[in-house]
Amino acid sequence: MKYCMYTAIALIITTIASCKKDNYKAPNSKLTGHITYKGDPIEVEYNQVQFELYQYGFGKIGPVAGTFQQDGSYSMLLFNGEYKFIIPNGQGPFKWKQTAAGAPDTTVITLNGSQDLNIEVTPYYMVRNPKITAAGGNILGNFKVEKIITDASAKDVESVSLYLNKTQFVSGADNTAVTTVDAAAITDWNNVQLSVAVPSGQSSVYARIGVKIVGVEDRLFSPVTKLSF
Amino acid sequence: MKKTFSIIFAAALIVTAGCKKDSDFLNVQPTSILTNEQAFSDPAQVLSILADLYNRQLDFSGLDNGWASFADFSESFPSENGSAYFVQRNEWGFGEWGNWDYGYIRDLNLFIERATAAKALSETDRTRFLAEARFLRANFYFELVKRMGGVPLITQSLLYDFSGDPTYLQYPRSKESELYDFVISEAEAIKGNLPVNPNEKSRVTKAAALAMETRAALYAGSIAKYGASTPQVSLPGGEVGIPASMATGYYTKALNAAKELISGSAGTYALYNKKPDLGENFASIFLDKSNNPESIWVEDFKLKSGRVHGFTVSTQPRYGAEEEEGGRINPSLNLVESFEKLDNTYAPIPATDGSGNPIFYTNQSDIFAGRDARLYGTVIVPGSSFKGRPVDIWAGYQLADGSIVTGDDRGAQKTLPGQSAPTQVVGFDGPVSSKEFTAQSGFYLRKYVDPTPGAGSRGTNSEVPFIRYRYAEVLLNAAEAAFELGQPAVAAGYMNPVRARAGLTTPLTATDVSFDRIVHERRVELAFEGHILYDMKRWRLAHVVWDGNKMTVTDLLGNIGTATKRNTQPYGLWPYKLYNPASANNGKWAYKIVLPALVTGANRFRLGNYYSAIDDNVRSNNPKIVKQPNQ
Structure with a gap:
């Protein structure tokens, strides 16, 4: 009886303690879209054409990297915030805008809830x-x-x-x-x-x-x- | 009274002992760690520090870093269950072959600084130690530049001042050409300080410095020349890519360094030529440790010292092996067929005649007869022997109607039609499809596989050294540099001895020497020595030969000896014994070209693979590091 009691109490304590909120919510804003030229989607090879998202202000800078699907679509689950989107040089059968120095130029994306954003490129x-x-x-x-x-x-x-x-x-x-x-x-x-x-x-x-x-x-x-x- | 006395005595002791200053009391020199001055006081001690630095050199394929480093690139089929991914993946990751071991570079820089400062070292010792350390540093930077392109060139130890601002420690990437310049100038600077001694193999000598210089200059020259064909593989700051205008300068340096070595000024080196059988002789280059005139600098091993390697355990023929394993590297037909015929022509291994009918051979190895002796020295073909024992490689019986009787295990038995008792229908070395350790391509590796008794057992292992630089490569470097400088006759003069040693006694003339010839010669001479990737990279051929398209048999058999030939999947050649008592060919051998069943992928070398990815963490810590192209 006593043993049951202890078990029950332990269980209750565990349950209550576990209910404490996590520090961070999981990312839940979905960024989706296609690569397009004048609205027409551009189709590419699966898993080969890369893009990168950067978010500044959190210490180390590293890309959130992804690749486009076959139909040129992409999707990412992110936190709300401001991101910089690039397609690295040499990726894709198209031209991505570049800075004067030859680095890939950025598109600034401000995410506040899910967003559908087509990426316009020049194939x-x-x-x-x-x-x-x-x-x-x-x-x-x-x-x-x-x-x-x-x-x-x-x-x-x-x-x-x-x-x-x-x-x-x-x-x-x-x-x-x-x-x-x-x-x-x-x-x-x-x-x-x-x-x-x-x-x-x-x-x-x-x-x-x-x-x-x-x-x-x-x-x-x-x-x-x-x-x- | 006595008690009082004890107490007073104890108190007195505590007071006297306690009076020692805390800092003095706590500041005890550790007895197990030497100070820099102590460590660099005795040459033997310095040598042991240097030995650790030697040990940390990086090789693309080393006998002690796993057999798998020799496999890949469709030159062989990996016959181990866990390694089928080599032939099932479609591409290499961008990070593949990368290295960023600045810890090692720091240790080398510290060694150089400390050895320079050490007071107790004699000048002779100091000069040699410093030259060796500078060689190791240059050779390691060479290894880095091959993999990563231009990396930050750090030639002194860096110290953080804990100010909270590390930006003064952030160095940008040097130009790719600057790295090669560094390797070349270091070699020039230290060659006079290194001993001239052809019998010194495991410590570097003047010849090693020259061999490094000629290879580095050749690499730089070819990147400059052939990089022009892939303008995408470059960075605007020159961290990747070398301007085409620099090609001639580098080729000249490569040729001069090779000439200096060949002239004998760094000691007498020669092609290994000790055995009458040319194939046997070629295999012995990699096995003979006593006065081998060909090897220049090796990574050495020694039995019963703890410094041994299990390469033979992994790759010995499975039948009769000293362990229940072996046979992991199965050279591909792609490589085997590229060994020339003795009249300097290329031809597929003749499995069928002109109209597609199988050719029957009396002896298993007849099909490989009349070829470059390096075939026998590199590959164990069916019908040849290892340790004096014939390998048992055959895939089954072929019946009169063309059907096959075979088994699914090594040496499986079945009853042939018209017979009453079961008989062996497949070799004890296979090939059995998807059965690890059997010769799934129909071939085993011979190069570096040690026939010494015990070398194939885990308890003993092998002491065969890994040759990092050898004389034949220096000759081929000289030949390539001369060819690129418009001196094909000179190039032929350097290639011919290497070819004659392999039985190709008809000398090449100046008109015979072409870029394809040079690419081919390096492929067959230096197979399984860790060259193929770097060679294909520097000629900018990697994305052409490993283009990701599946290979057909037509692809396989055509264009042998052409530098741009597709090489994306390792094919095999399986021997079958004819069983047809009515036929004159009964008991003879026929061969079939097969693509091993596990091969489902096709190698694809993307432009982003030319220079391995630099980790995001590195780039985040040092924003001055620019990213590799096409990744």
Whole structure:
């Protein structure tokens, strides 16, 4: 009986003491958005294009780093406050604004509750009107490559590729089949056509078009299309 | 009375003893720690301090920092269950290969300052110790610049004054070229203070300084030249990247330092040529500790001293091994096929004839015949021996209809059609798919694997040294520098002895020497010696050969000897014994090209991998440190 009593008291004390509030609330403001060009989302490779958020005033300075999803979206759970957003140099198939010294310029984000914020960038190219269809044992891709940056910093296309995969992650690193055509072999950039054979045994594929730009590491992609047959 | 006396006596004692000043009483010199002056009073003592500094040198792949440091880069397949990630990941992290060991640099700087100040050291001893410490510091900065690019160049010990403001201790990154300049100028400054003694291997000599200088200058020259092809891999402050205009200057320095060493002014070094069998001879370079004329500076080991390594335990052929393990490094077919034929041409290992039919070989090793002897010296191929015992590498029986009979364990037995009793259908060394320690690529490693009895047992281990600089590399450095300076005939003259030692007796002429030739020569001569990553980085080829695309068999077999050839997945070559009593080929060997089942990833070297990431903590503590490009 007495033993039960002690146990009960111990339990009650533990419960009461544990109810003490934590020092900090968990972060609960969600920052979401897409990378866009004039409102059109820019698609990239999964887990390869990085961005960084900095918050000053708390001692050590280090980035809260993240990567964009395939569809160019990002999301972060943060505390309210003022953040500085950058995309590091050399990331993504687009140009991010730079300071005169060549460092990536910052976008100041003041977070007060959840916020949806699209990040506007200037891509070298855009993949327009991608149409991916199945025909026989092949997947056909038909699209237009539009040159956006035409000034001195313009870059040429190196090659275009049509990727297939079994999962929704489709890229140079994750694919079961790929056709790559060098830029020199393409005559009409308004109507580029690619074809790739479906690997045997696959009843559905996720397909995607990628554009490699000379001197730019990250490819530009079209949205992933799922095809079943 | 007696009691009173005792009390008084005790009181007197306390008073006298207690009268000693507190500071005197507490200030006792520890008996277990030497002061700087004491520590630097005796040459033997200084040498033991220096030995610790030697011990802390960094190698990309060292025999004592794990077999896995030799694997990777698709040059081999890791045959250990826990290490399949090597071939399953799609890319390397940005932090991979990074180092920021300024604790070591501080200790080196302190050693130099204390040895300079020590009064009791003789001038001869002091000169040599100082030169050695400066060599170690330069060599370590060289190791850092290869990994990180320009880092803060700290050449004296720094002391914090506890003022609350550490900004005066924050140094920015030096230029990448300044780091290489430092290594080169240090080598020049100390080479005269180091002994000229080709028999001294574990302490640095004049030859070691020259070997470091030629390699460093060559690296800097190639970064300057080939960095132009990847302008993204640079920083505006020069912390990463070297201007192309500096290439010629560095190549000249590399050639001159190599010439000085080759001329014999630093002692007589030569290519190792002691054994009649050329393959055996090549393997012995890395095993022979007695008067090896080729090694210049090594990390040495000694049996029964505690300083031994388990590299052989990890990599010995599994069948007949002295432990229930081994066989972890399986060189890939990608590497094996790149060993030339004796007529200086490249060709795939002939598994099939022109129309795709398998070629049958009477002896297992016939398929590898007529190739560069370094193949035998680097790789244990099926049909060859280790410790005088043939390895048992074969994947199964091939029946008349082309079907395969094999087992899922080492030396598994099955009954062949038409027979009544079970018989062995797979080698005791495998290859068995996904079975660790078997030769899953069809090959085992021979380089650095020690055939001495006991070397493969955990209780004894091996004392084979790791060669940090060797003469053949100096020759290849000279060849590359000469080639880049527009002297292909000179380059051929340096390459030919290295090739002749490997049985390639038809000399290359000036017109034969090309950039591809030089890349290829270093790959086969220096395989598994920790060079491949740095070489590919400095030629800016890393993102080309490890481009993240999966490899097809066509990729594998084509363009052998081309510097830009894709090399993202390690392939294997599995031997099968034909079982077809009706055929003349019965019992002969056929080979199949396989991609080991565990290989699912493809190596992708991103532009951000060229220089390893600097930790955010470092950058936060010192805001002057700029970030690496493309990360």
